[in-house]
Amino acid sequence: MATALYRRYRPESFADVIGQEHVTEPLMQALRTGRVNHAYLFSGPRGCGKTTSARILARCLNCEQGPTPEPCGTCQSCVALARGGPGSVDVIEIDAASHGGVDDARDLRERASYGPAQSRFKIYIIDEAHMVTPQGFNALLKIVEEPPEHVKFVFATTEPEKVIGTIRSRTHHYPFRLVPPAKLTAYMERLLESEHVAVQPGVLSFVTRAGGGSVRDSLSVLDQLIAGSGPDGLTYDGAVSLLGFTDGELLDSTVDALAAGDGxxxxxxxxxxxxxxxxxxxxxxxxxxxxxxxxxxxxxxxxxxxxxxxxxxxxxxxxxxxxxxxxxxxxxxxxxxxxxxxxxxxxxxxxxxxxxxxxxxxxLPGSSGEQGYAARLERLERRLDVGGVPSASGGLGMPSGSATARPPAPTSPPVGPSAGPPAGVSAPARTVSDYTPPSSGVSGGASHAAGGMGGGGRSNVEAVVGRGDSGGKASQPDGHAGPGGPNGPNGPNGPNGPGDAGRVDAARAEAGAPPVVAPPESVGGPSAAASSSAPGTGATGDAPAGSSGGMDTDAIRRAWPNVLGRIFTMRRLTWTFVSQNAQVTSFDGRTLKLGIATAGLTQTFRSGNHADIVRQALIDELGVDAVVDGVHVEAAQQAPVAPPAGAVPAATADPEPSAAGPGPAGPDGAEA
Ligand SMILES: [Zn+2]
Structure with a gap:
């Protein structure tokens, strides 16, 4: 195989140029009627026949029988300008990319004044004409304006707008186009037939796609496929792997899964x-x-x-x-x-x-349709679980007025980070050391008993208070309530056997143990649910009313374990980072701010794609689309923390228990 396909099959007459009939037919008509201009501008995407057509035009003009739309193919000029022919001294191709300077233009101008050596016309084909410098164009202007009788110009360019207007206005402009796939495919079929190469169905559509409508590119691709083909010719698998297109099967399965909504x-x-x-x-x-x-x-x-x-x-x-x-x-x-x-x-x-x-x-469910409603309903229910829906706020049992007063008060930080002992997964960033005690409970997590007494000491006690009398909590003096309120989440955990399980899970997860996703159902399933929902009940109430479907800062905090759970399934790295270093600081309906203990870690959060993950998790879990931002929060004010990170994997486990849990819990809190 000596030469490339696209050279071997380069058209020699306008009739053979595919997909450019809108250009070739008027040109042929002009040749037929002798209305030939002295300068042409052929524009269009690369590889769609501009230069080839320019050569054909030259052949037509210089044929001894011509000018004619159908060169004879036998005269001296036609033979010289044929495919593989030696070329003609009177047809000069100039690549403006390398010869577009003013000197080249002057040189051309000078030579053009001499008549043709053998043919009727001296024809200049200036390829990549947009590369001619402005000075070059100016030097050419005169001769393009009033060329000698024997000179013709053909400018070929992919960017006609870069050819200066004074030149462009002296040319006949013929815009070439990309070749439609159908024509290209038919053409390649003919070509393969004459090459005696078999081709499997589907291959040529890959080739046309790879070629992007350019004949030259498509033929290059085809050439490459032929070169690598065996006795079977062009196979589908070969094309898939060589061209890097997605295997149809993979695409099929993905589309099937998406169609079924199967995440x-x-x-x-x-x-x-x-x-x-x-x-x-x-x-x-x-x-x-x-x-x-x-x-x-x-x-x-x-x-x-x-x-x-x-x-x-x-x-x-x-x-x-x-x-x-x-x-x-x-x-x-x-x-x-x-x-x-x-x-x-x-x-x-x-x-x-x-x-x-x-x-x-x-x-994500669409905004309409039966499936959409079902999915939206499902999300709504999930929000109800966390008390995020406005109408449900009553259910929260919180006089929102008094609640509002409460700042995102310090909470006992989640247990998680300091669970270090077992795994050595130290809590890097946790700075709020004062509140770490509860964590000891966790680290001792193995023994549930410890959970209640051991570590949790203060916070647990408070938690008990908070839990026992969630209504009262609201009225607690701020100083105390601060930690107590948010502690709510922790509270239930401490005293509650099952709650501990959740922590254990957390500890385990942090320890690098397999995430306890399933187990919670058996171990702490309900409790996990409770731990995430219960806080809702005893919760601090509505912060500045969020605008996002009733979700406010507190609602987000309550739902945080679920969100973290979601993150856990999406990306471990982000889960680790967020659960250990970030806390919900505020949510105004549009932006969720995550407080991060150190500037360095904040930077890490921002520079990574953690925010995207968290955002997606929020969408998935709560249907809340919010901008997620990490902000550096000084240790002192950093306390506001939602439920322990520990609750995470457990909480994700199963939506059902949570759905059940909150039901009673919510009202309970309200009544209390
Ligand atoms: Zn001829």
Missing amino acids: AATFRQIDKVIESGHDPRRFIEDLLERLRDLIIVAAVPDGVSQVLRGVPEDQLERMRVQQSAFGPGALSRAADIVNTGLTEMTGATAPRLQLELICARIL
Whole structure:
């Protein structure tokens, strides 16, 4: 195989140029009628036939039988300008990228004044014409304006607007276009036939996609595939692996999972995408392409193969199923989400994360439809659990007025961090040392008993108070209530056997033990639920009323264990960081501020993608879309802390218990 495909099959007449009929036909007509201009501007994307057409034009003009739209192919000029021919001294190709300076232009001007050596015309083909410098253009201006009879110019460029207006206005401008996939595919089929290369269905649609509408690029890709092909010709698998397109199967499974709203399966697929070495960005592009195909399948029930050419029938069949699983509304919405995500993805440092977030967004229920209602209802229930819904605020039993007065008071910091002993997972950032005592309870977590007495000493006692009399708590003097209130969360934990289990889980998790996701059900399941919901009841009440569907700072704090649980399933690193170093400081309905103990850690939080994860977790768990920001909070004021980080994995465990738990709990608190 000596020369590249696109050179071997370079068209020699306008009739052979594919996909540019809007240009070639008027040109042929002009040649036929003898209305030939002295300067032409061929513009258009790369690899779609500009230079080739310029050469064909030269051949047409200089053919001994010409000027003619159909060069004879036998005269001296035609032979010289044929594919593989020696070329003609009278057809001069200049690459303006390297010869676009003023000296080159002057040189050209000088030579142009001499007549052609052998042919009718002296033809200058100036490629990459936009690279000619302004001085170069000015030097050319005169001769392009009033060229000698024997001189013709053809400027070819991808950026016609960079050719100065005075030149452009003297040319006939012919805009070339990208070649439509159907034409390109048909062309390549013919070409493969003449090359005697077999091709499997679906391969050529990959090639056209890879070529992006450029004939030259597509043929280069095809050439490469042919070069690597065996006796079977061009195989689907070979094309997939060589071109880096997403394997149809992977795409199918992902789309199926998304259509079914199956988050677990979706994220498993994403993991597979990454594991199998696919580029996440490419995958998203392919996903978008697939969604678009599905939209077409939905819109064109019959004869879709006429629109989606080159897609094998079995694939079309699969897509019909997928499209009906999605439904038109969800499909269009998903495509929009992916499209937006793709646009925003430019320069993203964590493409995998972006991919995951995009999928998470698709999985979110739409604003309409039966499924959407169900999912929204579900979220609403979850919010009720944490007392985040305005109407439920009464249920909180908190005179919100008095509650409001309470600042995000210091709370006993979550147990978590100092659990160090067992695992050596020291709590790096925790600065609020005064409050650490409870943690000892935790570290001793193994023994539940300790939980109540051992460590928790003060905070637990307070907790008991808070819990026993949640209503009263509100009236507690601030100084005391401060720690006590927020302690609520802790409170139940301490005295409550089960609550301890939650802590144990936390301790275990921190110790690097497998996250206790399932166990809580058996061990501390209900309690875990209680621990997360109970606080809700005894809670501090409404902070400055949040605008986000009734979620306020306190509601977020109460739900925090669940959010952390969600984070845990999304990214361990973020979970570790957030559960150990960050605390809910405020939420105003739009921005969630997380207080972080040191400036350094704040920086770490901000520079990483932790915020994105937390944000997604909030969306997933509470349906609250908020900007998440890490702020450095001095140790002294840092106390405001929600339930112990410990509650985390446990809390995630099972929504059901929590749903049950709060029910009684809420009213209870209210009544008390
Ligand atoms: Zn000829």
